Amino acid sequence: MNDHDKHIRVHIVDDDPADFLIIDELLLQSKRFQFEVNHISSISEARQELIDPQCDVFLLDYFLGPETARDLLIEARKVHCPAPIVVLTGVESGTLDDEVIQLGAADFLPKGDMTVSLLERTIRHAIQHKRAELELEQMVKRDPLTGLGNRLLFEEILEGSLARCKRAGTRLAVLFMDLDRFKEINDSLGHPTGDLLLLLIADRLRSVMRESDFVARIGGDEFTILIEDLHDAEDALNVARKIIQAVSQPSAIGGHELNVSASIGMALFPENGDAPIKLMQKADIALYEAKRKGLNSVQCFTSNLQTQLERHLNIEKGLRHALEHDHFELMLQPQWDLRDRRIAGFEALIRWRFGSELIAPSDFIPVAEKTGLIVPIGEWLLQTACRYLVKWRELGVSHYRISVNVSPLQLKTGHFVETLQSTLKSTAIAANLLEVEITEDSLLDGHEENPKVQQDLSRIRELGVKIAIDDFGTGYSSLRYLRQFPADVVKIDKSFVSGNGGEALAEPEICRAVVTMADSLGMDVVAEGIETISQLTRLRAMGCRMGQGYLVSEPLAFDEATQWALAGEAVSR
Template sequence: MNKPMIKILVVEDDAADFMLVKQSLLKSDRNQYNVQHISEYNAASEALYQDDCDLILLDYFLGSHSGLELLQQAKTLQFKRPIIVMTGSNSPELDDMLMKEGAADFIPKDELSTALLDRSIRHAIERKEAEFKIAELVRKDPLTGLGNRYIFEEHMELAIARAARKKQHLAVIFLDLDRFKDINDSLGHHVGDLLLTLMGDRLRRAVRKSDFVARIGGDEFTALIDNIENVEEVNHILEKISREMCRPAPVSNTTLDVTVSMGVAIFPHHGQMAMELMQKADMALYESKAQGAGGYHIFTDRLQARLIHGLETEKELRHALRLQQFELFYQPQIDLDTGAICGLEALIRWNRSDGQVMSPIEFIPVAVRSGLIVPIGCWVIEAACKQLQLWREAGLNVPVSVNVSPRQLKFHGFLKQLLNCIKQYRVPPGMLELELTEEALIENGLNQAAMLGVIRNTGVGIAIDDFGTGYSSMRYLREFPLDRIKIDKSFVSEAGITGLREPAITQSILSLAQGLGLSVVAEGVETNEQKQQLQSQGCRVCQGYLYYRPLKLADLEPVLRQAGGISSNDRHS
């Protein structure tokens, strides 16, 4: 019977002691040992990076260094091989200390024998293998069998250390499946799980065996590609991954067309730390998805500047919330039959400490990414409800629409806060409307229909904002309790064009709304020709610069008083 070969690295600065250990090992009848020798601490420290043995036999005293230092370094590097410490000192206190620092065993040199070494080595290796298997189970994604976020971050730390030492590059790739939620919602989670398993397997086969892939949550995957020569090589890898993963996916009696978006950060150009690289790869992924499904983006200096700006803006936004630096502007909505104001859209502005008034286009994306959109959205709803009460007491009855973000709608306290505001400020039915994007309806799923039904039963209207720019679905239009569709301004106006930019689309939306019993408001009306075309197509309400820009409260109230408050026509009719 062949004896198993075990590769032993002996770290011992005393040549005579090394020969004693080697002879004891070579006498073994149980195992066959390949014995390597290192006599200096620095060489032993370097060997931890090489990971080129099955076990280390370590002398506790190494000149001016100790085995304890090497054990601590091995723990930091998460060295996976067992280390048995040998010493001439037979001290229970030293034994306990070494075991606490990760030593697999402690052997007094005066007790060295072939049998003792055989037994200690076998137990140390078996114990380490068992620990490793348990750790792997904890660190694996149970669905795909890939690593999870925890083990991916571990691998990144080790890979960065290797790359820094060898002066090499590595790439961190973040991937997610485009519109995966649609698949889950329409075909069921069991189909989604099968697709994720297939995509994980395709990703694993698209990279080299030495690379590491993981699923870090939902439909998000990561890949760690080391030993990169240049950016061109990264592009080739990304294209290979895209080709492999975007093939038609046969899943559960159907075939799905799947695309993935990817973001990349490269060490050391984009960062020195694992979390920094992951953050930047995630930002690059966000940029890739913003440019359209199925693409990839490598982190750039422009994104770096945006990251810094975003962090600074987030800090200032938190300060602005504490100091109540926000203000609502209002853009009137016009009844095209009468020319009267029939409603207002509340639009937030930020009065910064430096005197600058910042548009929501500049700070809302940061608020969404940071989660600050939830308290900011709560402030908007309360400010609008409070203003409705003040106007009603002054004899002005003008309905107000407020925008609600997808993240705000998911907030578990959203419904309670809204209902409390309606009650506190005695908002009459028909005077408040929530504007939701198609994204908000899709992200929150049909399970939100019940909540929106409760809201609508209080007399609060529900509108879809920017209709036609998202992922329109007749199912959502039919199953959600909706009152109104807002035609996005991109279909209405464009610089240099006096007529409608997309008259066929606006006509289609108006016909669709009429068939579903929904009212319509067109945004971005800037010319009389656009207004007349919309009116001829059957649109009754619009807003835009042709009539009013968003107005401060002080400028709006005289306009409302002069107009008599509101058109006699109900804007939802």
């Protein structure tokens, strides 16, 4: 034991001066340690010390006026007090020791049994045990790649910082940062290069932050920064700009010079909330807005974003109600042969009427994804599509497939394949009448984060269900990636077909490249968003055989889609 460990600072929390003097005298008799003793006579004073204790151990009397050690132990756990607490009592009880240990006390000592050696041993063990506990926590709460804290540690430190700020009347800021186009670097140069870049970014963040600030990596290319002792919002903005400047310096990694940019969202205490979850949620929303504005952007949480947050919460509440009361509608948009416009199948598209308002999928699907509600919504969509196929079979129509959009979250939950199997079995629907659509970007994310996604896609295909890659061309996939995925169909994103709103094809070269690539891999191609004869003609000339879009039909209600299915071609409307 070194000299530093022999000097121990003790806070004795006891409202009886006589008891304090007895314990103080015992500690002064110690030959092994030099105890520096401080007397705290009230529980309110002790509460102030819990947040940033200027001691190595607390000796806490169980009874403190109308309150007990129980109250302080609960408070200590809440603020993650780093100093151990040993509880003392003059009352004989067979249950008090179990109670205080369960609440986080390091030990329990009856006052009548105390001796110098017992106090020495108890205090030393309490401190050593607490150190080991904190070291283990640090290991669990550190990002293994960068050595920064992880989300769990960030939330704990933020909670303690908020307690200090509330006590002192000071301010703090929570910053959420992620790297722009990091996924593109990962895909093109590989994960080892991406990891080296993350290490470099972590070092740059450490270099520009003060010791009192805290940086964590909470996943992927997302970092959080806690800044204390702010005078105003401009201070936090200046720090954010300094971070952007440091991160955006050219990075030489693995023989490549990478130009990186970042986006930062920011929430302030007390203006934007007084709880960790609220501040982190609002910083995340501000980050989303910063990314929408462009590269190297910083965005504070504002009243407009508060309105968006309230809308988000209202949508979430409405979605739960819609699930319980079956308030969704499933529309069907025809997919047709570009040569004669005969129907080949339909894409199922969900719609939701929220009161008198028709909520666009682009508004409610992101909320459903973020809250996990996309899983039960996706199951409803699948089961409804299968019910449609059953009704068509009863009418003698059994040769048109319906494609359903599937979120990667549905695959990651691990139950989608089982749900699909049970639905096919209960409805006796032929598997080839169903097609699963998953977006290119989310397919790649799922492949990188969870190999089970690709395994489940293979299982889906083994059932006889086709798989389509939706929104193709909007992500950063390569031919090498596409060869790995068990896909049957590639859908050209409508932004490349009619994205500019003109008569002509928006991106003819991209469309031609997709058709050529799909043909080489033996995949079918469906062009989305065909709105003009000119677009249809160019796509046919390239060899694209299937399409969908407003040129032939917008999404149809089931009864109208049934008329199309019975006719086998576009029906006069």
